[in-house]
Amino acid sequence: MNKNLPIYMQLVESIKKKIVSGDLKIGERLVSEREMSLQYGINRMTVRNALKQLKNEGIIEARRGSGNYIIKVPTLEDKLQLGQSNAVLSLSMQIRQNGMKSSRQMISFKKIFCEGALKDTFPNEDKLYEIVRLSLINDNPYAFQKAYIPCSVFKEAERFDFESFSLYKYMEDQGHRPDKVISYLQIVSIPDEYVDIMNVNKDKKVFLFDYYGFDKDHGLVEYTISYHLPEYTSFKYVSKKSK
Numbered sequence: 001m002n003k004n005l006p007i008y009m010q011l012v013e014s015i016k017k018k019i020v021s022g023d024l025k026i027g028e029r030l031v032s033e034r035e036m037s038l039q040y041g042i043n044r045m046t047v048r049n050a051l052k053q054l055k056n057e058g059i060i061e062a063r064r065g066s067g068n069y070i071i072k073v074p075t076l077e078d079k080l081q082l083g084q085s086n087a088v089l090s091l092s093m094q095i096r097q098n099g100m101k102s103s104r105q106m107i108s109f110k111k112i113f114c115e116g117a118l119k120d121t122f123p124n125e126d127k128l129y130e131i132v133r134l135s136l137i138n139d140n141p142y143a144f145q146k147a148y149i150p151c152s153v154f155k156e157a158e159r160f161d162f163e164s165f166s167l168y169k170y171m172e173d174q175g176h177r178p179d180k181v182i183s184y185l186q187i188v189s190i191p192d193e194y195v196d197i198m199n200v201n202k203d204k205k206v207f208l209f210d211y212y213g214f215d216k217d218h219g220l221v222e223y224t225i226s227y228h229l230p231e232y233t234s235f236k237y238v239s240k241k242s243k
Contacts, residue, residue, distance in 0.1 A: 171213075
């Protein structure tokens with residue numbers, strides 16, 4: 001918590017961060033004022049002021065005889081800033097950390113032969129898992145992603161629920177979560193076959209990111225092609241002045 005804020009606002013900040021991180025979810029009931037008072041070691045009047053602030057911001061609502069329920073993810077930023085951290089985070093986590101609602105739709109999942117341009121990326125692989133998903137922000141299409149991971153490294157991916165859970169969660173469970181990601185950015189027209197699913201005009205310009213993920217042993221474990229709508233995207237880059 002930010003110690004420079006009044007105590008009730010520190011509590012507001014703490015609850016917002018828990019919602020953004022996914023520890024508290026839309027529709028979930030908050031603990032009672034008494035429980036919250038004991039949990040945080042503050043008096044109930046302070047808790048009441050914090051809850052009032054959250055209600056005024058439309059983040060929670062009181063339901064008579066039931067309690068206070070979360071109805072909205074706090075909006076901290078209007079855009080998702082890519083390239084802002086050295087930490088390797090899933091896209092869904094980055095969205096939540098920016099105060100927006102994250103969800104996914106699974107488009108397709110299959111095991112494919114590693115050939116053509118993919119063979120250049122994974123020269124020692126025979127087969128890959130291809131995972132195609134649509135990422136949404138506040139229930140609106142945001143990013144269309146095609147991820148490729150090697151079958152020799154990842155086992156029984158068919159059993160994992162990639163719509164509900166992060167690809168990086170699965171990779172972590174398998175002991176090969178990316179420790180380093182290298183990405184390349186282009187500005188392109190969205191491919192015709194993705195126009196309808198992204199709900200945009202076919203001449204729409206989008207950000208195209210190519211992600212290469214390497215595990216702690218420096219092995220390439222992920223190649224992802226990701227089209228991001230600019231309405232929700234900003235990014236940072238650093239240039240060095242030549243001597």
